[in-house]
Amino acid sequence: MKDKHVTLTLNGRKATLIVEDRTTLLSALREYGVTSLKRGCEEGECGACTVIINGLPQKSCLVLAREAEGAEVLTVEGLVKKGRLHPIQQAFVDEGAIQCGYCTPGMVMTTYALLKKNPSPSEEEIKEALSGNICRCTGYLSIIRAVKKSAAILSGKVKGGELREDD
Ligand code: FES
Ligand code: FES
Structure with a gap:
């Protein structure tokens, strides 16, 4: 009950x-x-x-x-604000890091937590952070690119996405 x-x-x-x-x-x-x-x-x-x-x-x-x-x-x-994707979500779309999409929400949330703690992670740190998230489709390369792109956008190193005050 x-x-x-x-x-x-x-x-x-x-x-x-x-x-x-x-x-x-x-x-x-x-x-x-x-x-x-x-x-x-x-x-x-x-x-x-x-x-x-x-x-x-x-x-x-x-x-x-x-x-x-x-x-x-x-x-x-x-993460979605006023109908707009968060820059991490947008980076996953832009880098083709989504195929079936089943793993994607978990990947996005793990990335969000990583970049809050470590805004400029190395590739090794990205792999370590995502080691508990399995993707059966993409082979991970596009996901790692998406995380790097997210980090660059959120730290203001490159333009992309729609940055917001609370990102
Ligand atoms: S459903 Fe929770 S880790 Fe797989
Ligand atoms: S995109 Fe299918 S499991 Fe990751």
Whole structure:
């Protein structure tokens, strides 16, 4: 029986999830309508379910929804502002880093967390950061290019995307 209420901040707004004791954050958020995060392995291996919790990338299939009480959770939906893609999303599109797209939301959120912590990562640091995100389509080269391009745009080294105050 679903009788637990979990209140958190989801993409900047208060949200209340109704869950069971063992409901994962992945299931709870998808049931709430946040469908960007994908159900992949559900064992913490593929990264398709990655969200940012209190500033850190987390595999939401490994987090119980009740553990997210009071947390700030960010998903891809929270990156889109006024209908415009975030520069990271745009870079993934521009670099052809999306094929089936199943891994993309997780890749984007991992990239977002990386660039918040390290605005100019080396290729090795990018590979390390993305090591928990599996892509079965692209071969990763285009994804690494997209992360480098995102870093350059967000740090103002190149023009691209629509930079915003809160990027
Ligand atoms: S579904 Fe969570 S890591 Fe694969
Ligand atoms: S684009 Fe298909 S799994 Fe990455």
